[in-house]
Amino acid sequence: MEHRPDSLGAVSQNDKKAGRNKYYSGPVSDHFDGTVFFNPGGNPPNGLRDLLKWQFGEKRNRWPASFDSPYSGTAPDARVDAGGLRITMVGHATMLIQVAGLNILTDPVWSQRVSPLSFVGPKRVNTPGIAFDRLPDIDLVLLTHNHYDHLDLDTLSRLHKHHKPLVITPLGNDRIVHSAVPHMRMETGDWGDHIDLDCDVRVHIEPCHHWSARGSRDRRMALWAAFVLETPAGRIYHIGDTGFHDGGNYRAAFDKYGGFRLAILPVGAYEPRWFMKDHHQNPEEAVEGFEICAADHAVGHHWGTFQLTNEAIEAPTEALSEALVKKGISPDRFRALRPGESWDIPAASQGAESAMKNAASGNL
Template identity: 35%
Template sequence: MVFIIITLLVVAFWTTYYFSTDRLTQFGGNPEGTRLERLKQSPQYNGEKFVNEQETGLSWGISGYMKMLSKWFFGKEIREPEGVIPIIQLTSASFKKESREDLRVTWLGHSTALIEINGYRILTDPVWSKRCSPSTLTGPARFYPVPISLDDVPHLDAIIISHDHYDHLDKDAVRILAATGVPFYVPLGVGAHLEKWGIVQSQIFEMDWWDSVSVTSELDLIATPARHFSGRGISMGSNLTLWTSWVIIGPSYRMFFSGDTGEFPGLADIGQRYGPFDLTMIESGAYDKLWPDLHLNPRQAVAAHLALRGGVLMPIHWGTFNLAYHDWFEPPEWLVKEALPKNTRLAIPRPGQTFTVSDPPEIDYWWRYVK
């Protein structure tokens, strides 16, 4: 009888898991054939997987995992907001007024933003799911709904993706957006996921570090280095696909999108090659001493901004999901303390807020009223 009960429980668990991961398709695909042969030619590929230019810690050992569990269950941080985050609800009408003169950004949460650069529209790391997880039942849940529905997203000229983690690459959002015919610019190997989900090859442009592409005669994208890791499997660290940051160059403006990265000398190199930048969008959350190589904290974000020769700094990768062991509101507070003494200009919009880089909004400390 005990054996039967255990068997039924195991079957029930795996059946639930199977369907909650959309029949396991959330995990995506692996590079094969000509795609695999191409990525093997990358200087970032060591014959088995992609690697960073610097030694990067990805294994915590038993003691590290014990510390994580201790922090998770006994930490005193306020990792999720107790109040309601004030979002600005958007519709397609919100983007009807176009400008060929401005650089405007609308923060949609985490690392998802709609960029309007001289009239061209680029969407970064589109994630609309309620959880950044392969399963609809478990994993970090959103603090607030995305300020705009996928059906209301205006015409896009490009979508850029930094890497394949669940908080940056959302299967359902990608499939819906792909139906519009928009091209996807992604790191090497990530195209295997997109093709697995039904996106046609002609819409997928896979790029290695320092590769550049002209989306139009006036809009260029450059895939630039980052220090991170990749994977959508249970281990989350297979590194079978590459990770990138991005440089976006329009007729009148240029900007930098960090994706996920730790500190590394290559940021200054990017700044020397392509800076100065009118705007840098730099991750400033989900950091911890247990993984110092993988994410930037606010002090490091300001240092990266200066190394990149940035004008306005906009923090991303914060205030949307509970992914680390710090207060959810710590990133902007720390960022302000680091940036203001260095005369670094900040833009910290609330979700759904649009701002013009030439005239960024005053810091209103909106997160202080949500705690």
């Protein structure tokens, strides 16, 4: 097992008072300057002036108060075994991945709002596709970064109480979680690290182009990441949030792994482009990334549950359909799921399977 130790206690009170990193202390690298993390060759998040320009100078499409899903109320099977791979959408970036006998949640959020305050901030327009008390036993949580629409401490506390899953997350986020759930089982890692599980599954922590913050004084103090899962049912590439970044991370993922049975890619929260482009890809870029990383199928997420940006609620699915038609890709290969909707991912194509075998044998 290759991973970084729990960073709890790694930063002294003197460091906190000096305004230094309060989540993580470690060596300088190509994406950590000793205080904050950054995107190599990329751009930092927009500053306050741009934020105010967006909030007060741009027109936001009005979302409906309710956008109910026809699939809500799903009761998942206890397990999916053998070569099966099933994805069930809960909402936004929260999905249940069932593969290799494991039940895996991505960025779990069952709260009504994604905000530091319970009474204000983006609010759900649909109920979670799976009611919390109807979840199967959860073994693993993949936590990509610390924004409130991805790291929800109330939900993590509930999961720990009822399921006690292992949480895998990039550097620094463990300290945030342990501040509220001190006994949660966690493994942290840097980009390029991997963690082996007991069921012949390996979880890799990989780069994406994003940023992190829980408030105004901790920007980029915890790392953000994508995950690659190597499983007996094939490889899965999961990105919680990312800018397209000229496709560089997708190319790196293909060069390292040689193709995927499934890519889980964000398709929403992308307008206005002048503000969002560096850190939130749009559907057309998601389709291009899908092609670059040589995935057989893709699930689109990060849309239709919390209004974070300016586009209309169904704009992501409409733009995704147009992008697929433009590229001549069947809509059966790249689907944006609604809450409660499940998809049994078809077996990988012969070409992708061959690429996976070559990668496993070291021929890539």
